[in-house]
Amino acid sequence: MKVLLTGGAGFIGSHTFVELIKDGYTPIIVDNLYNSSERVLERLEKISGVKPIFYKIDVCDKKAFRAVFKEHDISSVIHFAGYKAVGESVNIPLAYYRNNIDSTLSLCELMKEFGVVQLVFSSSATVYANNTQMPLTEDMPTGATNPYGWTKYMIEQILQDFCAADPELSVALLRYFNPVGAHESGLIGESPRGIPNNLMPYITQVANGKLERLSVFGNDYPTPDGTGVRDYLHVCDLAAAHAAACKYISQHKGCEIFNIGTGKGYSVLDLVKTFETVNQVKIPYAIVDRRPGDIAECYADPSRAKNQLHWEAKFGIQEMCRDAWNWQQKNPEGLL
Ligand code: UD1
Numbered sequence: 001m002k003v004l005l006t007g008g009a010g011f012i013g014s015h016t017f018v019e020l021i022k023d024g025y026t027p028i029i030v031d032n033l034y035n036s037s038e039r040v041l042e043r044l045e046k047i048s049g050v051k052p053i054f055y056k057i058d059v060c061d062k063k064a065f066r067a068v069f070k071e072h073d074i075s076s077v078i079h080f081a082g083y084k085a086v087g088e089s090v091n092i093p094l095a096y097y098r099n100n101i102d103s104t105l106s107l108c109e110l111m112k113e114f115g116v117v118q119l120v121f122s123s124s125a126t127v128y129a130n131n132t133q134m135p136l137t138e139d140m141p142t143g144a145t146n147p148y149g150w151t152k153y154m155i156e157q158i159l160q161d162f163c164a165a166d167p168e169l170s171v172a173l174l175r176y177f178n179p180v181g182a183h184e185s186g187l188i189g190e191s192p193r194g195i196p197n198n199l200m201p202y203i204t205q206v207a208n209g210k211l212e213r214l215s216v217f218g219n220d221y222p223t224p225d226g227t228g229v230r231d232y233l234h235v236c237d238l239a240a241a242h243a244a245a246c247k248y249i250s251q252h253k254g255c256e257i258f259n260i261g262t263g264k265g266y267s268v269l270d271l272v273k274t275f276e277t278v279n280q281v282k283i284p285y286a287i288v289d290r291r292p293g294d295i296a297e298c299y300a301d302p303s304r305a306k307n308q309l310h311w312e313a314k315f316g317i318q319e320m321c322r323d324a325w326n327w328q329q330k331n332p333e334g335l336l
Contacts, residue, residue, distance in 0.1 A: 001024075001025050001026065001075040001076070002025070002026045002027075002028055002072050002073060002074050002075055003020055003025045003026070003027050003028070003074070003075065003076050003077070003078060003246060004027075004028050004030060004068070004072070004074045004076070004077045004078070004116075005017065005020075005027050005028065005029050005030065005031075005077075005078050005080060006030050006031070006059045006077065006078070006079045006080055006081035006103070006107060007030075007031055007036075007059075007079070007080030007081030007082065007122075008027065008028075008029030008030065008031055008052075008054075008078075008080065009029055009031035009033060009036035009037070009038070009040045009041070009054070010031065010035055010036045010080055010081075011036075011179070011189070011190040011191070011235065012080055012122065012176075012179060012235060012238060012239065012242075013029070013031070013036075013078075013080040014036075014040050014043075014044060014188045015182075015183060015188060015235045015236055015238070015239035016078060016080075016238075016239040016242045016243070017029065017044050017048070017052060018044065018047050018048050018183065018188075018236075018239065019236070019239040019240050019242065019243045020242070020243055020246070021048040021049075021050050022048075022243075023243045023246075023247075025243075025246065026053070027052065027053070028053045028054075028055070028068065028072055028074070029041075029052050029053065029054045029055070030054075030055045030057050030059060030065065030068055030081075031054070031055075031056065031057075031081070032056065032057065032058040032059070032081075033056060034058075035083075035084075035193065036191070036335075036336070037191070037335045037336050038054075038056070039335050040188060040335055041054055043187040043188050043335070044188065046185075046187055047183065047185055047187055047188070053072075055068055058103075059081045059103035059106055059107060060098075060099065060102045060103050060106055061106075062106045062109070062110065065106060065107075065110060066110055066113075069110050069113070069114045069116070070114075074114070074116050075116070075118060075250075076116070076118035076119065076120070076246055076249060076250070077107065077111060077116060077118070077119050077120070078119075078120040078121075078122075078242055078245075078246070079103075079104065079107055079119060079120070079121050079122060080122045081103050082099065082100045082103065082122070082151070083095065083096050083099050083100060083148070083151075084148060085148065085197060086126075086146050086148050086149070086197065086293070087197060088148075089146055089147040089148035089149075089151075090146050090147060093147035096147045096148055096151055097147065097150075097151060100148075100151035100152075100155065101151060101154060101155065101158075104121075104155050104158060104159075105158070107119075108158070108159075108162050112166075117166075117168045117169050117170060118169075118170045118171075118246070118249045118250060119159065119169070119170070119171045119172075119249070120171075120172045120174060120242055120245045120246060120249065121155065121156070121159055121171065121172070121173050121174065122174060122176065123152050123155070123156055123173045123174055123175045123176070123257075124149070124152045124175060124176055125175050125176060125177045125178075125231070125259070125261070125298055125300065126144065126145075126146075126148070126149040126152055127142040127143070127144060127149065127152050127153050127156060127175060128140060128142060128175075128298070129142065129143035129144050129145050129149065130143065130145065130295070132295070132296075134265070134297055134298070134299055135263060135299050135300055135301035136259065136298070136299070136300055136301060137259070137301045137304075138175070138257045138258065138259055138304055142156070145293055146293060156173050156257075159171050159173060159255060160173075160255050163254060163255035164255075167253065168253065169253065169254075169255075170249035170250070170252055170253050170254065171249065171254075171255040171256070172245040172248060172249050172255075172256055172257075172258060173255065173256070173257045173258070174241060174242070174245060174258050174260050175257065175258065175259050175260060175300075176233070176238060176260050176261075177230065177231035177232070177233050177259070177260065177261030177262075177298070177299065177300050178198075178199075178200075178230045178231060178232045178233060178261075179232075179233050179234075179235045179238045180198075180199075180200035180232050180233070180234070180235065180320045180324055181200075181234040181235050181236065181315065181319065181320040181321075181323040181324050181327075182235060182323045182324055182326065182327035183235075183236060183323070183327075184236075184323055184326070186323075186326040186327050186329070186330040186331070187330075188327075188335075189235075189323075189324070189327030189328070189331065189334075189335075190235075190324075190327075190334070191331075191334030191335045191336045192334070193336060195211070199230075199268060199271060200232070200271070200320070200324050201324075201328075202214055203271065203272065203275055203283055203324075204324050204325055204327075204328035205328070206283050206284065206285075207275070207279065207281045207283060207325060207328065208328055208329065208332055210332070212284070213283075213284040213285055213286055214272065214283055214284070214285040214286075215285070215286060215288040216268050216269070216272075216285050216286065216287045216288065217268075217288060217289070217290050217291040217294060218287070218288075218289065218290035218291070218294070219269075219287045220290075221290075221296035221297070222296055223267055223296055223297055224267065225267050225269050225270075227267040227268035227269050228267065228268055228294055228295070228296060228297065229265040229266065229267050229296065229297035229298070229299065230265060230266065230297070230298055230299065231261035231262055231263065231264065231265055231266075231298060231299035231300050232262070232266055232271065232317055232320055233260065233261050233262055233313055233320075234313065234314075234315035234319055234320050234323070236315065236323075237262075237313040237314055237315055238260055240311060240314075241258075241260045241305065241309065241311045244305075244309040244310060244311040245258065245309060245311075247309075248308065248309050256308070257304075258304055258305045258308070258309060259300040259301060259302050259304065259305060260300070260302065260305060260311075261299060261300030261302050261313070262299075262300070262302065262313040262316075263299060263300055263301060263302045263303075263313075264299065265297055265298075265299035266317055270317070271317065271321070272285060274317050274318060274321050275321040275324075275325070278318050278321045278322050278325075279321060279322065279325045281325070
């Protein structure tokens with residue numbers, strides 16, 4: 001069965017490719033390489049033994065994208081493609097709305113045109129916006145605090161409406177918590193452009209000396225050690241959740257939302273200390289002011305995914321720290 005992966009050369013898409021191969025699917029990668037590299041393709045072949053079917057196409061380019069639908073009998077789509085930097089989205093909001101919404105609309109129109117009825121979408125825990133009650137469940141109110149978050153919120157709404165209008169459609173909206181780590185081979189992983197915004201890639205670049213020290217954004221939150229608490233999730237577990245969602249949508253019509261997290265919260269200092277212990281490296285850090293827009297804690301109630309997708313996270317933060325560092329050491333410059 002052919003599964004189309006928009007943004008399939010990226011961090012989460014590439015790991016999902018590997019999982020889909022294991023489950024007997026034929027993934028087809030469509031990616032404009034804006035935030036990824038063609039070099040990931042040979043790595044995927046090394047890991048999986050399968051040469052990826054790849055198209056360098058922008059999903060917003062409907063004409064070029066249509067050719068892929070024409071050429072392949074696609075059974076389902078996983079839609080990863082999108083801009084994802086929170087800070088950047090505040091500075092160039094129109095680019096975020098144009099790219100993330102446009103690509104989704106093109107995709108949905110083509111699915112309709114070619115009778116493709118199964119879709120998995122990369123949403124984010126960012127849609128829980130200002131909820132302070134933890135753990136987060138899928139029925140809690142949603143919103144956003146920045147343009148990136150609003151694009152996820154809006155796309156969720158678009159897909160719910162798309163689904164409501166067509167009883168044949170099956171859609172899974174996956175709300176990711178904080179994906180980190182890398183494939184155990186060290187061949188694929190996260191390659192942030194420039195100075196990383198997210199915690200784990202920042203830590204790995206401090207560990208290898210590229211960055212001098214980590215700034216810990218605030219230690220006066222109402223959390224056990226005062227630093228922010230998040231639900232870190234191994235990217236290979238997240239990839240497996242996509243494979244489980246593909247199976248689920250082949251058996252269930254309608255639109256369903258799933259939290260994809262471990263259900264456990266760890267603080268910034270928990271992550272730093274675990275990284276140091278597991279990898280035997282020192283992470284110099286300094287406590288600085290809170291980062292605007294950050295919340296004290298954010299972790300999932302993943303029970304719906306467990307009950308309905310029969311998926312749950314297998315890896316702990318030790319493995320996340322080990323694999324993130326293994327990837328960084330083997331690819332000091334990433335793959336971009
Ligand atoms: C961020 C985004 C979220 C997005 C997710 C993608 C914000 C406000 N949220 O989540 O919308 O879906 O990335 O992975 O940007 N931290 C430090 N020092 C650093 C970097 C981070 O102390 O240099 C702390 C943060 O304050 C936070 C934790 O580490 O407590 C995790 O931060 P980060 O990795 O950026 O993820 P989120 O902010 O949770």
